[in-house]
Amino acid sequence: MNIVFIHQNAPGQWRHIAAHLAAEGGHKIVIIGKHKRVDIEGADYRLYKVSPAHESPEPGNPESLFASFIGHGKAVAEILKTLLAEGFKPDVIAAHPGWGESIFAKDVLPDVPLLHYCEFYYRSKGADYGFANDTTLEGDMALRARNAGLNLSLEAMDWGVCPTNWQKAQHPASSHDKITVVHEGIDTSVVKPDPEATIVLPTGRILTAQDEVVTYVARNLEPYRGIHIFTRAAELIQRQRPNAHVVLVGGTGVSYGGPPADGRTWKENLLDTARLDPMRTHFLGTLAYDRYLKVLQTSSVHVYLTFPFVLSWSMTESMSAGCLIVGSNTQPVQEVLRHNENGLMVDFFKPEEVAATVCDALENRDKLRHLREGARNTILSGYDQAAHCIPAHKQLLLDLAAGRRPALSHTPSATLGAA
Structure with a gap:
């Protein structure tokens, strides 16, 4: 072609x-x-x-x-x-x-x-x-x-x-x-669980899967992806879990919506309202892809919050990496996450609920291993790049080039939440 x-x-x-x-x-x-x-x-x-x-x-x-x-x-x-x-x-x-x-x-x-x-x-x-x-x-x-x-x-x-x-x-x-x-797909041979993964912090400290690591990822730290909710929840998490480290990945620009009215970044704005432990809160900024994957692979609990908007690649990648996910009960997330099957759902607007769910997940990590497996299996069964998504995209292009009417759905909706 x-x-x-x-x-x-x-x-x-x-x-x-x-x-x-x-x-x-x-x-x-x-x-x-x-x-x-x-x-x-x-x-x-x-x-x-x-x-x-x-x-x-x-x-x-x-x-x-x-x-x-x-x-x-x-x-x-x-x-x-x-x-x-x-x-x-x-x-x-x-x-x-x-x-x-x-x-x-x-x-x-x-x-x-x-x-x-x-x-x-x-x-x-x-x-x-x-x-x-x-x-x-x-x-x-x-x-x-x-x-x-x-x-x-x-x-x-x-x-x-x-x-x-x-x-x-x-x-x-x-x-x-x-x-x-049809989704663009995830390279599950690269984005996969790794119990030996570590996060090297700017201070030189190394976090491992044995630590309590609460992760948050967005292209930019902004309300569309719930940063204002997460920072308030993180304060409560750190109060209840004295060993919990909060790791945030993302830039300080604006991808969606607008900047704060005071002209500062959302990060600067929100740090004035949330009392986070500076020794246990780590803003890593934007990372090279391999370092970003290490964050997901080391995560004890990964929090994904979003307005009803485009589903982030980081959401499906965190599932492929086998994260224990706490996600907002907004429509884009509901399409891939099933409560108590492959993750946990919370109200976007309730930081107290987010914090309580994360703390419970940290306390019961071993008992909730099936959620990690469910998340990974959801991606393997319908969002795998090589097995599903690339062949579907190729067929779509071939059909159009040949003047054929393409299939309306290659969606893996029937396999969502499979364990």
Whole structure:
């Protein structure tokens, strides 16, 4: 096949299937993006630039966001035109539509199937917006306007792929009959339990699986991923468990939502309100992947909290690593976690409940080993990259390239919670 993958942080969510096809041979792969994040041997990368205004649209300004969307689409359209002029025509295009990059793909190549990675569609009710704050009419209207580009993308695509059923359900019902559910998958041969793993702290101290290690991971420490709840719970945990160490992985920027009103980071803001033991609280910042895995493998209890939003890779990776997980009872988590089967569920808004559940889990680690096994088996039975997800993505591309209608579901929902 001739395949074009499009993602501003190239190759983004297409990383695993693109790498597999490149290694398999027999395919010509072009990856279009704004930044080259991962090098895939054998792939032809084409990078584009947009104007400063389109690079940094005004937050909360639908007109600016839509102009940025169009600007990204025009930049990618020029690359597609260049590829055609060079004699390269793809059999299928796979793109993330979130920044507008593929909006004109069907105008340049009208007879080439377009697959979109349908990550998230914004809703004024039932998802992240209004989950923790009051809504306003102005906010509702801005959110609808924000979806303008996504609606154009849904109209343009021939097919879509979505990692979870809940994320698919956020999209308009009219698009559901052309969106397949299949996760990007986890490399379970790498992300696996390791009882010998250790965490080397900045102080030089080494934590092992024999210690009480409560872990928390997010791309950035922010409310969308429950950092404000976790820090309050961590204070209570440390009071009740004098040997418990709290290890936090994540940056201090903002991935979702906005910064605190006082202009500081969420970490700075929250440390003023939570009395954490500095000798037993360890902010590790962003880590190289191998060090991040060591944190999961050493964890006694791993806490994952989130707004109703995109399910983090760290959640499925913590399950694959065999963590004892305490997760929020929000919809994305409910799709992969089953209370007392492969983890423990808590109310997102109740730090006291989070703390009590973590303390009980620390006290009864040996009795709760089946939860670790259940979490690992959930990933093995339906989210394993080599056995399930990469073959499903490949079949999706083959079907589209051949003009066949793909299967609507490769979801492992029937095996969730299997032990």
